[in-house]
Structures are given as structure tokens and as C-alpha cells.
Amino acid sequence: MGVRPAAAVVQQQVRVDPVGVQLPGQRAADTAYTKYSWKPRACTIRRFDxxxxxxxxxxxxxxxxxxxxxxNxxxxIACELAWTTASSPGPAG
Incomplete structure (x- = not known):
């Protein structure tokens, strides 16, 4: 009849966490990216000031x-700047 059994549908579902990232232990097509780290040669990134x-x-x-x-x-950024403003001393007078 063309109707698939419920068990077949359940087996094809992939578990994901609430934000949609594949959970550890799940089979991924390509996991080489997890070992990659970017190391620029002539670029220094300053710490956030x-x-x-x-x-x-x-x-x-x-x-x-x-x-x-x-x-997000x-x-x-708004939280970082609000934290700075809240901890800054108020105007004199």
C-alpha cells in the first residue's frame, strides 16, 4: 500500500540537542573539522578591551x-558594554 511502518520512521530520526547540533556519538558524514585549528601567520588578534x-x-x-x-x-556586545557602564563611576557633582 505504500505506507511505511512506524518502526522504520523512528529508526531514521536523528537525535539533536535543543539548538540543532548533532549530539556526540551520532554518526556524522565528516568529523575532520573537529581537529582543525586556525593559526594565522602574520595576524595577531588583540584581546577584547x-x-x-x-x-x-x-x-x-x-x-x-x-x-x-x-x-546573539x-x-x-550590549552585555559587555552594559557591564562596563554599570561598573564605571558616575559623574562628579
Whole structure:
């Protein structure tokens, strides 16, 4: 009749965690990427410095355009800057 048994459907399902990443122990098509690390030759990435970041972007407009990844990045930066502002001393007077 063309109807597949429920057991066949269950066997084909892949377990994923809540954010959609394949869980350890699941068979992946390519796992070589897990051993890869990027090592630039002539590039040094400075550590995040809140004061430098704020000074660089002072009086500028920043737009985050994209999907949920962009939204998460925007929220992470906002949290970093809010932490700095909250720990800064208030104006004198």
C-alpha cells in the first residue's frame, strides 16, 4: 500500500540537542573539522578591551543585520558594554 511502518520512521530520526547540533556519538558524514585549528601567520588578534572598543565606536552608529546569530552577537556586545557602564563611576557633582 505504500505506507511505511512506524518502526522504520523512528529508526531514521536523528537525535539533536535543543539548538540543532548533532549530539556526540551520532554518526556524522565528516568529523575532520573537529581537529582543525586556525593559526594565522602574520595576524595577531588583540584581546577584547572594553575601553578601547567604546572609544573606537564613540559617536558612531552600528547596525546588526542578519539572523539570530547577528542578534546573539548584538546582545553579547550590549552585555559587555552594559557591564562596563554599570561598573564605571558616575559623574562628579
Amino acid at each position: 572594553r575601553a578601547y572598543f567604546k572609544a573606537t565606536l564613540r559617536n558612531k552608529v552600528v547596525a546588526f543585520v542578519g539572523d539570530s546569530f547577528s542578534r 552577537l548584538q546582545q553579547a
